[in-house]
Amino acid sequence: MGPPDLNLLIALDVLLDTGNVAEAARRLNLSPSAMSRTLSRLREATGDPLLVRAGRGLVPTPRAHALRERVGALVQESRDLLRPADTLDLSRVTRSITLRTSDGFVESFGPRLLARVEAQAPGIRLNFLQKPDKDSAPLREGRIDLETAVIGPTMGPELRTQALFRDRLIGVTARSHPLARDVISIETYLAASHVIVSRTGLDKDAVERPFLPEELSRRTVASVGGFAAALALARQSHLVATVPERHTTGLREGMFSFDLPVDSPGFTVSMVWHPRMEADPVHRWFRACLRAVCSQQSPDVANLTDDALE
Structure with a gap:
Protein backbone atom coordinates (compact mmCIF):
# COMPACT_ATOMS: atom_id res chain seq x y z
CA MET A 1 0.00 0.00 0.00
CA GLY A 2 1.37 3.43 -0.98
CA PRO A 3 1.34 6.56 1.19
CA PRO A 4 -2.13 8.04 1.82
CA ASP A 5 -3.27 10.97 -0.29
CA LEU A 6 -3.70 13.66 2.36
CA ASN A 7 -5.68 15.81 -0.09
CA LEU A 8 -8.48 13.33 0.50
CA LEU A 9 -8.74 14.64 4.08
CA ILE A 10 -9.55 18.13 2.80
CA ALA A 11 -12.14 16.74 0.40
CA LEU A 12 -13.66 14.59 3.15
CA ASP A 13 -13.85 17.56 5.52
CA VAL A 14 -15.75 19.63 2.93
CA LEU A 15 -18.03 16.74 1.94
CA LEU A 16 -18.96 16.04 5.56
CA ASP A 17 -19.50 19.75 6.20
CA THR A 18 -21.78 20.28 3.17
CA GLY A 19 -23.34 16.84 2.68
CA ASN A 20 -23.59 17.80 -0.97
CA VAL A 21 -21.28 16.80 -3.84
CA ALA A 22 -22.07 19.85 -5.98
CA GLU A 23 -21.53 22.31 -3.10
CA ALA A 24 -18.30 20.54 -2.09
CA ALA A 25 -17.10 20.78 -5.70
CA ARG A 26 -17.85 24.52 -5.73
CA ARG A 27 -15.91 25.12 -2.49
CA LEU A 28 -12.89 23.16 -3.75
CA ASN A 29 -13.07 24.65 -7.25
CA LEU A 30 -13.60 21.23 -8.83
CA SER A 31 -16.11 19.93 -11.35
CA PRO A 32 -19.00 17.84 -9.96
CA SER A 33 -17.68 14.79 -11.81
CA ALA A 34 -14.22 15.22 -10.27
CA MET A 35 -15.83 15.56 -6.84
CA SER A 36 -17.82 12.38 -7.43
CA ARG A 37 -14.62 10.54 -8.34
CA THR A 38 -13.02 11.86 -5.14
CA LEU A 39 -15.98 10.58 -3.11
CA SER A 40 -15.51 7.17 -4.74
CA ARG A 41 -11.84 7.19 -3.72
CA LEU A 42 -12.81 8.12 -0.16
CA ARG A 43 -15.31 5.27 -0.03
CA GLU A 44 -12.66 2.87 -1.23
CA ALA A 45 -10.06 4.19 1.25
CA THR A 46 -12.40 4.05 4.28
CA GLY A 47 -14.39 0.99 3.30
CA ASP A 48 -17.58 2.90 4.01
CA PRO A 49 -20.12 4.69 1.75
CA LEU A 50 -19.84 7.83 3.97
CA LEU A 51 -22.76 9.63 2.27
CA VAL A 52 -25.85 7.76 1.12
CA ARG A 53 -28.90 8.82 -0.84
CA ALA A 54 -32.01 9.77 1.17
CA GLY A 55 -34.73 11.19 -1.04
CA ARG A 56 -33.19 13.96 -3.13
CA GLY A 57 -30.25 14.53 -0.78
CA LEU A 58 -27.39 12.72 0.92
CA VAL A 59 -27.09 11.78 4.59
CA PRO A 60 -23.94 10.75 6.48
CA THR A 61 -23.39 7.18 7.67
CA PRO A 62 -22.49 6.43 11.33
CA ARG A 63 -18.83 6.15 10.26
CA ALA A 64 -19.03 9.61 8.67
CA HIS A 65 -20.49 11.04 11.89
CA ALA A 66 -17.63 9.47 13.85
CA LEU A 67 -15.01 10.88 11.46
CA ARG A 68 -16.39 14.40 11.17
CA GLU A 69 -14.90 16.06 14.24
CA ARG A 70 -11.53 14.28 13.91
CA VAL A 71 -11.16 15.14 10.23
CA GLY A 72 -12.07 18.79 10.80
CA ALA A 73 -9.51 19.08 13.60
CA LEU A 74 -6.78 17.45 11.47
CA VAL A 75 -7.42 19.75 8.52
CA GLN A 76 -7.46 22.85 10.74
CA GLU A 77 -4.25 21.78 12.48
CA SER A 78 -2.49 21.23 9.15
CA ARG A 79 -3.56 24.69 7.97
CA ASP A 80 -2.26 26.21 11.20
CA LEU A 81 1.08 24.44 10.78
CA LEU A 82 1.52 25.78 7.25
CA ARG A 83 0.41 29.33 8.04
CA PRO A 84 3.02 32.02 8.68
CA ALA A 85 3.22 33.01 12.35
CA ASP A 86 2.48 36.69 11.81
CA THR A 87 2.04 38.97 14.80
CA LEU A 88 -1.54 40.18 14.99
CA ASP A 89 -1.82 43.95 14.57
CA LEU A 90 -5.40 44.72 15.58
CA SER A 91 -5.11 48.34 14.52
CA ARG A 92 -4.75 47.19 10.90
CA VAL A 93 -7.43 44.49 10.86
CA THR A 94 -10.44 45.22 8.63
CA ARG A 95 -13.26 42.67 8.71
CA SER A 96 -16.76 41.97 10.01
CA ILE A 97 -17.61 39.68 12.91
CA ALA A 115 -16.35 50.12 23.23
CA ARG A 116 -13.72 47.42 23.80
CA VAL A 117 -13.59 46.43 20.13
CA GLU A 118 -13.45 50.02 18.89
CA ALA A 119 -10.61 50.86 21.29
CA GLN A 120 -8.43 47.95 20.15
CA ALA A 121 -9.52 47.22 16.57
CA PRO A 122 -11.34 50.20 15.02
CA GLY A 123 -11.46 48.49 11.61
CA ILE A 124 -13.72 45.68 12.85
CA ARG A 125 -17.47 45.90 12.30
CA LEU A 126 -19.78 43.97 14.62
CA ASN A 127 -22.98 42.51 13.20
CA PHE A 128 -25.51 41.49 15.87
CA LEU A 129 -28.16 39.06 14.59
CA GLN A 130 -31.30 37.87 16.36
CA LYS A 131 -31.50 34.16 17.17
CA PRO A 132 -34.77 32.80 15.77
CA ASP A 133 -34.00 29.14 16.51
CA LYS A 134 -31.36 26.70 17.82
CA ASP A 135 -30.19 25.55 14.39
CA SER A 136 -26.37 25.36 14.31
CA ALA A 137 -26.20 25.28 10.50
CA PRO A 138 -25.23 29.00 10.25
CA LEU A 139 -22.12 28.26 12.33
CA ARG A 140 -21.17 25.22 10.27
CA GLU A 141 -21.74 27.07 7.01
CA GLY A 142 -19.77 30.14 8.09
CA ARG A 143 -22.74 32.53 7.90
CA ILE A 144 -22.10 33.61 11.49
CA ASP A 145 -18.85 33.65 13.49
CA LEU A 146 -20.12 33.14 17.02
CA GLU A 147 -23.33 32.72 18.96
CA THR A 148 -24.49 32.65 22.56
CA ALA A 149 -26.58 29.78 23.84
CA VAL A 150 -27.65 27.62 26.74
CA ILE A 151 -26.04 24.34 25.68
CA GLY A 152 -28.59 21.60 25.04
CA PRO A 153 -28.62 18.02 23.68
CA THR A 154 -29.30 19.22 20.13
CA MET A 155 -26.02 21.14 19.91
CA GLY A 156 -23.76 19.77 17.15
CA PRO A 157 -21.02 17.60 18.72
CA GLU A 158 -18.30 19.18 16.60
CA LEU A 159 -18.94 22.71 17.87
CA ARG A 160 -16.68 24.41 20.43
CA THR A 161 -18.18 26.01 23.55
CA GLN A 162 -17.03 28.09 26.51
CA ALA A 163 -19.07 29.40 29.45
CA LEU A 164 -19.66 33.16 29.63
CA PHE A 165 -21.81 33.68 32.74
CA ARG A 166 -24.48 32.23 34.97
CA ASP A 167 -28.03 33.52 34.75
CA ARG A 168 -31.37 32.84 36.40
CA LEU A 169 -35.05 33.58 35.84
CA ILE A 170 -36.80 36.45 37.58
CA GLY A 171 -40.28 37.97 37.41
CA VAL A 172 -40.82 41.48 36.04
CA THR A 173 -43.85 43.80 36.10
CA ALA A 174 -44.67 47.46 35.76
CA ARG A 175 -44.08 49.40 38.98
CA SER A 176 -47.82 50.08 39.09
CA HIS A 177 -48.66 46.36 39.21
CA PRO A 178 -50.19 45.07 42.48
CA LEU A 179 -47.34 42.57 42.83
CA ALA A 180 -44.96 45.49 43.22
CA ARG A 181 -46.74 46.51 46.44
CA ASP A 182 -47.26 43.13 48.08
CA VAL A 183 -45.39 40.06 49.35
CA ILE A 184 -45.14 37.77 46.34
CA SER A 185 -46.21 34.20 47.05
CA ILE A 186 -46.58 31.30 44.66
CA GLU A 187 -50.35 31.87 44.79
CA THR A 188 -50.17 35.55 43.79
CA TYR A 189 -47.56 34.77 41.12
CA LEU A 190 -49.70 32.06 39.51
CA ALA A 191 -52.89 34.10 39.80
CA ALA A 192 -51.38 37.00 37.84
CA SER A 193 -51.75 37.32 34.07
CA HIS A 194 -48.55 36.26 32.27
CA VAL A 195 -46.87 36.96 28.95
CA ILE A 196 -44.54 34.18 27.79
CA VAL A 197 -41.75 34.03 25.22
CA SER A 198 -42.50 31.22 22.78
CA ARG A 199 -41.50 30.86 19.12
CA THR A 200 -44.60 28.73 18.44
CA GLY A 201 -47.05 30.50 20.76
CA LEU A 202 -47.50 27.31 22.81
CA ASP A 203 -46.93 27.21 26.57
CA LYS A 204 -44.91 23.99 26.30
CA ASP A 205 -42.44 25.76 23.98
CA ALA A 206 -41.90 28.80 26.19
CA VAL A 207 -38.15 29.44 26.46
CA GLU A 208 -38.40 29.71 30.27
CA ARG A 209 -40.37 26.45 30.58
CA PRO A 210 -37.33 24.09 31.08
CA PHE A 211 -36.28 26.12 34.15
CA LEU A 212 -39.63 26.07 35.95
CA PRO A 213 -41.24 23.22 37.91
CA GLU A 214 -42.89 20.75 35.54
CA GLU A 215 -46.24 20.92 37.32
CA LEU A 216 -46.35 24.74 37.34
CA SER A 217 -49.39 26.14 35.53
CA ARG A 218 -49.49 29.88 34.88
CA GLY A 226 -38.64 37.69 22.38
CA PHE A 227 -37.76 39.11 25.78
CA ALA A 228 -37.87 42.73 24.56
CA ALA A 229 -41.48 42.35 23.40
CA ALA A 230 -42.46 40.54 26.60
CA LEU A 231 -41.03 43.32 28.77
CA ALA A 232 -42.57 46.04 26.58
CA LEU A 233 -46.00 44.48 27.15
CA ALA A 234 -45.39 44.04 30.87
CA ARG A 235 -44.18 47.64 31.18
CA GLN A 236 -47.41 49.07 29.80
CA SER A 237 -49.98 46.56 31.08
CA HIS A 238 -50.96 44.33 34.00
CA LEU A 239 -48.87 41.40 32.73
CA VAL A 240 -46.00 39.54 34.39
CA ALA A 241 -42.96 38.48 32.32
CA THR A 242 -40.56 35.74 33.45
CA VAL A 243 -37.14 36.46 31.91
CA PRO A 244 -33.40 35.85 32.41
CA GLU A 245 -31.93 38.43 34.79
CA ARG A 246 -28.55 39.27 33.23
CA HIS A 247 -29.77 38.96 29.65
CA THR A 248 -32.39 41.66 30.21
CA THR A 249 -30.64 44.16 32.48
CA GLY A 250 -30.91 47.00 29.97
CA LEU A 251 -34.48 46.14 28.99
CA ARG A 252 -35.84 46.16 32.56
CA GLU A 253 -34.80 49.69 33.52
CA GLY A 254 -37.57 51.40 35.50
CA MET A 255 -39.55 48.17 36.04
CA PHE A 256 -40.17 46.10 39.15
CA SER A 257 -38.14 42.86 39.30
CA PHE A 258 -38.60 40.11 41.86
CA ASP A 259 -37.29 36.66 42.79
CA LEU A 260 -39.55 33.85 41.62
CA PRO A 261 -41.47 32.20 44.49
CA VAL A 262 -40.81 28.77 42.92
CA ASP A 263 -37.76 26.54 42.53
CA SER A 264 -35.95 27.57 39.38
CA PRO A 265 -32.39 26.36 38.67
CA GLY A 266 -29.81 28.74 37.29
CA PHE A 267 -28.25 28.08 33.92
CA THR A 268 -25.03 28.82 32.06
CA VAL A 269 -24.91 31.02 28.97
CA SER A 270 -22.02 29.99 26.70
CA MET A 271 -20.47 31.15 23.47
CA VAL A 272 -20.38 28.67 20.59
CA TRP A 273 -18.20 28.58 17.48
CA HIS A 274 -17.16 26.19 14.72
CA PRO A 275 -13.77 24.41 14.97
CA ARG A 276 -12.64 26.06 11.75
CA MET A 277 -12.36 29.33 13.70
CA GLU A 278 -10.56 27.81 16.70
CA ALA A 279 -7.06 29.09 15.82
CA ASP A 280 -8.02 32.22 13.87
CA PRO A 281 -6.18 35.01 15.74
CA VAL A 282 -8.87 37.67 15.29
CA HIS A 283 -11.60 35.23 16.33
CA ARG A 284 -9.57 34.19 19.40
CA TRP A 285 -9.10 37.86 20.35
CA PHE A 286 -12.84 38.54 19.94
CA ARG A 287 -13.73 35.54 22.09
CA ALA A 288 -11.48 36.96 24.82
CA CYS A 289 -13.25 40.34 24.49
CA LEU A 290 -16.65 38.70 24.85
CA ARG A 291 -15.55 36.74 27.92
CA ALA A 292 -14.15 39.88 29.54
CA VAL A 293 -17.30 41.93 28.91
CA CYS A 294 -19.66 39.21 30.16
CA SER A 295 -17.64 38.59 33.32
CA GLN A 296 -17.83 42.22 34.47
CA GLN A 297 -20.01 42.59 37.56
CA SER A 298 -22.96 44.96 37.27
CA PRO A 299 -24.95 46.61 40.10
CA ASP A 300 -28.08 45.14 38.55
CA VAL A 301 -26.83 41.61 39.22
CA ALA A 302 -24.97 42.18 42.48
CA ASN A 303 -27.34 39.86 44.37
CA LEU A 304 -26.86 36.98 41.93
CA THR A 305 -24.85 34.47 43.93
CA ASP A 306 -23.90 32.07 41.13
CA ASP A 307 -22.87 34.45 38.36
CA ALA A 308 -19.18 33.50 38.30
CA LEU A 309 -17.76 31.95 35.15
CA GLU A 310 -17.71 28.19 35.16
Missing part, protein backbone atom coordinates in the same frame (compact mmCIF):
# COMPACT_ATOMS: atom_id res chain seq x y z
CA THR A 98 -21.17 38.36 13.12
CA LEU A 99 -22.56 37.42 16.52
CA ARG A 100 -25.97 35.73 16.78
CA THR A 101 -27.56 36.08 20.18
CA SER A 102 -30.83 36.07 22.08
CA ASP A 103 -33.07 39.06 22.62
CA GLY A 104 -31.71 41.39 25.31
CA PHE A 105 -28.04 40.44 25.04
CA VAL A 106 -27.17 43.43 22.84
CA GLU A 107 -28.94 45.88 25.16
CA SER A 108 -27.16 44.47 28.23
CA PHE A 109 -23.67 43.74 26.89
CA GLY A 110 -23.44 45.39 23.45
CA PRO A 111 -22.27 48.89 24.48
CA ARG A 112 -19.32 47.59 26.53
CA LEU A 113 -18.39 45.09 23.82
CA LEU A 114 -18.48 47.78 21.12
CA ARG A 219 -52.39 31.97 33.58
CA THR A 220 -51.00 32.91 30.17
CA VAL A 221 -52.85 35.62 28.28
CA ALA A 222 -50.24 36.50 25.63
CA SER A 223 -47.15 35.09 23.94
CA VAL A 224 -44.42 36.93 22.03
CA GLY A 225 -41.25 36.04 20.17
